[in-house]
Amino acid sequence: MPFRPRYTGLIDKYRDRLPVHDDTRIISLGEGNTPLIRLSNIPRELGKEVDIYVKYEGLNPTGSFKDRGMTMAVTKAVADGSRAVICASTGNTSASAAAYAARAGITAFVLIPEGKIALGKLAQAMIHGAVVLQIRGNFDEGMRLVKEVGQSSPVTIVNSINPFRLQGQKTAAFEIVEELGRAPDYHCLPVGNAGNITAHWIGYCEYSAASGDHVTEACAFCKGHCSYAGGAVVGNRPKMVGYQAAGSAPFLRGEMVDNPETVATAIRIGHPQSWDYAWKVNQESGGWFDECSDEEILAAQKMLTEKEGIFCEPASATSLAGAMRDIKSGKIPEGSSIVCTLTGHGLKDPDTAIKQCTEGVLTVDAKLEPVRKAIEGNLA
Numbered sequence: 318m319p320f321r322p323r324y325t326g327l328i329d330k331y332r333d334r335l336p337v338h339d340d341t342r343i344i345s346l347g348e349g350n351t352p353l354i355r356l357s358n359i360p361r362e363l364g365k366e367v368d369i370y371v372k373y374e375g376l377n378p379t380g381s382f383k384d385r386g387m388t389m390a391v392t393k394a395v396a397d398g399s400r401a402v403i404c405a406s407t408g409n410t411s412a413s414a415a416a417y418a419a420r421a422g423i424t425a426f427v428l429i430p431e432g433k434i435a436l437g438k439l440a441q442a443m444i445h446g447a448v449v450l451q452i453r454g455n456f457d458e459g460m461r462l463v464k465e466v467g468q469s470s471p472v473t474i475v476n477s478i479n480p481f482r483l484q485g486q487k488t489a490a491f492e493i494v495e496e497l498g499r500a501p502d503y504h505c506l507p508v509g510n511a512g513n514i515t516a517h518w519i520g521y522c523e524y525s526a527a528s529g530d531h532v533t534e535a536c537a538f539c540k541g542h543c544s545y546a547g548g549a550v551v552g553n554r555p556k557m558v559g560y561q562a563a564g565s566a567p568f569l570r571g572e573m574v575d576n577p578e579t580v581a582t583a584i585r586i587g588h589p590q591s592w593d594y595a596w597k598v599n600q601e602s603g604g605w606f607d608e609c610s611d612e613e614i615l616a617a618q619k620m621l622t623e624k625e626g627i628f629c630e631p632a633s634a635t636s637l638a639g640a641m642r643d644i645k646s647g648k649i650p651e652g653s654s655i656v657c658t659l660t661g662h663g664l665k666d667p668d669t670a671i672k673q674c675t676e677g678v679l680t681v682d683a684k685l686e687p688v689r690k691a692i693e694g695n696l697a
Contacts, residue, residue, distance in 0.1 A: 324347060324350055325345065325347065326343065326345030326346070326347050326348055326349060326388060327345075327348055327349030327350070327385060327388065327485065327488045328343050328345060328388055328389065328392065328485075329343065329345070330349065330350075330488075331488050331491060333545070334488075334491070334523065334545040335389065335484055335485070335488075335545075336389075336393070336481065336484060336538070337389075337392065337393075341392065341396055342392070342395060342396065343388075343392055344388060344391045344392045344395055344417055344420055344421045345388050345392075345420075346378035346379075346384065346388070346416065346417065346420060347378060348377050348378055348384035348385055348387075348388050349377070349384075349385055349488055349489075349492065350492065351372060351373050351374050351376045351377060351489075351492070352372075352373050352376065353370050353371070353372050353373075353492070353493060353496045353497070353656070354370060354371050354373055354625075354627065355368065355369070355370050356369040356370070356371060356625055357625070358624040358625055359620065359621070359624050359625060359637075359641070362620075362624065363641060363644055363645060365644050365645070365651050366651045366652060367644055367649070367651060367652070367653050367654075367655060368653070368654045368655065369637075369640065369644075369655050369657065370493075370497075370501070370654070370655065370656045370657070371621075371625075371627060371637070371656070371657050371658075371659050372489060372492075372493060372656055372657070372658045372659065373627060373629070373659050374489065374633075374658060374659055374660050374661065375628075375629055375630070375633065375659055375660070375661050375662030375663070375665075376662070378416065379409075379412045379413045379416045379441060380409075380412070380437075380441075380661055380662040380664065380665055381409040381412070381413065381583075381660055381661035381662070381665065382409075382486065382489065382513060382658070382660045382661070383409045383410050383412070383413035383414075384413050384416075384417070385485045385486045385488055385489060385516075386413075386475075386477065386479075386481070386482030386483060386484075386485040386486040386512070386516070387410075387413040387414060387416075387417045387475060387482070387485070388417060388485055389481040389482060389484050389485030390402070390417075390473070390475040390479050390481045390482045390485070391414075391417040391418060391420075391421050391423075391475065392481075393473075393481045394421075394423070394473040394475070395421050395423065397473070399423065399471070399472070399473040400423050400424065400471065401418075401423055401424040401425070401426060401471065401472045401473070402414055402418050402423065402424075402425050402426070402472060402473045402474075402475045403425070403426040403427070403428075403463055403466060403467065403470075403472040403473070403474055403475070404425075404426075404427055404428070404463060404474065404475045404476045405427075405428045405429075405456055405459030405460040405462070405463045405476060406427055406428070406429055406434075406438075406442075406456070406459070406476075407429075407430070407433070407434060407438075407456050407509070407582050407583050407584075407585055407586065408429070408434045408435050408437075408438030408439065408442075408582060408583060408665065409438060409583055409660070409661055409665065410427075410475070410476060411425075411427035411429055411434075411438065411439075411441075411442040411447065411449070412438050412441035412442050412445070414427060414442075414447065414475050415427060415441065415442045415443075415445035415446065415447035416441070416445045418445070418446075418447065419445045419446055424447075424448065425442075425445070425446075425447040425448065426447065426448045426450065426472060427442050427447045427448070427449055427450065428450045428451075428452055428459040428462060428463060429442070429449060429450070429451055429452070429459065430451075430452060430454060430455045430456050430458075430459060431451045431452060431453050431454075433455065433456070433582060433585065434582065435582055435630070435665055435666035435668070435669070436666075436667075436668065437664055437665045437666060437667060438665055438666075455576070455577070455585070455587070456585065456586050457573075457575075457577075457586065457587050457588040460476065460588070460590065463476065464478070476510070476590065477510055477512030477513075477516075477590055477591060478590050478591075480537045480538040481538075482512065482516075483512055483515060483516040483519060483536075483537070483538065484516075484519075484538055485516075486512065486513055486516035486517070486520075487516045487517065487519045487520030487523065488520065489516070489517060489520065489658070490504075490516075490517045490518075490519075490520025490521045490524065491520050491523075491524060493656055494521070494524050494550060494551055497654070498551075499551050499552075499553055500521050500524070500525065500551055500553045500554055500555045501555045501654040501655060501656040502555060502556065502649075502653040502654045502655065503555055503556050503558055503604075503640070503649055503653055503654070503655045503656070504517060504521075504555040504556070504557055504558065504655075504656045504658070505558045505559075505560065505636040505637070505639060505640040505655060505656070505657045505658070506557070506558070506559055506560070506636050506657075506658045506660075507559075507560055507561070507581070507583070507584050507632050507633060507635035507636050507658070507660055508559035508560060508561050508568065508584065508589070508595065508606065509561075509565070509583060509584030509585070509586040509589065509632070510586050510589050510590050510591060511559070511568075511589040511590070511591035511592060511594070511595035512590065512591045513658070513660065514557055514559045514591075514595055514598055515535050515536075515591045515594045515595055515597075515598055517557065517658070518533060518535055518554075518557050518598040518601070518602060519533060519535060519536045519538075521554045521555060522535075522536075522543075522546070522554065522601075523543060523545055523546045524549070524550040524551055525549050525550070525551050525552060525553065525554050526543065526546035526547060526549055527547065527548070527549050528546065528547050529542055529543045529544055529545070529546045529547050530542060532546045533597070533598075533601060534597050534601070535594045535595075535597040535598045535601065536594075537594065554602060555602065555604075555656070556602050556603050556604040556605075557598050557599065557602040557604040558604045558605055558606075558607070558639065558640070558643070558649075559595065559598075559599070559604070559605075559606045559607075560606070560607050560608065560609050560635045560636055560638065560639030560640075561584065561606065561607075561608045561609070561635070562577075562579035562580075562581045562584055562585070562608065562609060562610075562611065562614060562632075562635060563579070563608045563609060563610045563611070564577060564578040564579040564585075564611070565577030565578065565579045565581075565584060565585050565586060565587060566606075566608040567587055567588070567589060567592075568589070568595070568596075568606040569606060569607070569608045573587055573588045573592075574587030574588075575587055579611055579614075580611045580614065580615065580631055580669060581611070581614050581630075581631040581632035581634075581635055582631070582632065582666065583630060583631075583632035583633075583660065583661060583665075584632045584635065607639050607642075607643070608639075609635050609638040609639050609642070611631075613638040613639075613642070614631050614632075614634050614635050614638050615631060615634070615669075615673055616638070617634040617635070617637045617638035617641065618630075618631055618633075618634035618663070618670075618673070619673050620637075621634060621637060621659075622663070627659070628662065628663030628664070628670075629659040629660075629661060629662065629663050630660070630661040630662060630663050630665040630666045630669075631666060631669055632660060632661065633658070633659040633660045633661050634659075636657040636658055636659065636660075637657045637659075640655055640657050679691050679695075
């Protein structure tokens with residue numbers, strides 16, 4: 318019986334499409350290669366003939382898509398001789414930076430907004446040994462401080478303004494194309510800092526470009542002239558659709574939002590760092606931005622868990638919440654293939670999940686009869 322080679326991470330898999338050398342020390346935790354799951358029950362609930370897939374990025378090593386970018390950012394930081402990395406974070410970036418810094422044997426400094434981070438994410442940053450600085454302000458203020466510190470201190474910034482981050486994150490698009498045999502018609506993502514929607518578009522453009530000239534203007538790394546593109550793998554690109562939380566939706570307001578608020582803490586960002594590039598993605602792909610209320614986001618999260626058995630954090634469910642609304646209205650027509658990115662695992666924010674569970678835990682005596690009655694009384 319032949320055995321498949323051991324998977325060693327996305328840099329090794331896509332080395333010919335990433336800015337690394339043969340002798341580069343790779344800092345990896347086996348990230349990438351996440352499942353693309355076809356939904357079977359929710360399309361029936363919608364009563365529409367559509368193929369909906371979810372890219373379950375919550376199954377990356379630290380539980381979010383950030384690991385795709387962090388393996389590249391920390392690999393390059395180490396190659397350049399850096400002894401420390403720094404980031405501002407709503408939670409997932411801090412968890413990922415802390416883990417990959419620990420793997421590399423360097424220090425991670427993370428700035429988080431006081432009282433605005435899910436405990437699961439805070440626990441990850443702390444247990445991995447990061448130096449956690451809790452600021453009396455929001456993510457956007459933390460990001461401003463990180464950029465200022467990065468100009469004068471010997472640390473490498475690993476937020477998505479680091480162009481190597483998006484180089485790693487583009488590989489999710491490669492995986493989707495390889496599994497479907499083509500790009501989907503629509504790719505829906507939650508949008509906070511807007512780096513991920515940009516990275517996916519870069520990946521789709523690289524895989525569909527016949528040459529490296531004028532691939533996309535949304536890539537800060539190559540400025541449109543891509544050394545990794547050419548010899549198109551597929552012939553189509555998706556419409557990129559970005560959904561924001563209504564209380565944190567600068568792309569819908571047409572301007573930055575100073576005090577964003579939403580239950581979807583991972584996208585509670587009012588000043589997206591990839592603002593210009595995300596608008597380029599919007600224009601080039603023919604997609605759109607929209608917003609979802611917190612109620613819609615939480616309802617989609619619960620529906621996904623109850624109908625499909627997939628547990629994601631609230632921000633992740635924004636992609637499905639928006640997609641379902643646009644499918645119902647016909648904006649996304651029947652016959653379409655849709656991929657929704659689920660950016661983080663539900664265990665990132667267990668408190669919010671538990672608050673949605675209207676039926677509490679049943680407590681019974683440790684005897685057969687009360688257990689039997691409880692089971693029979695709750696059979697569907």
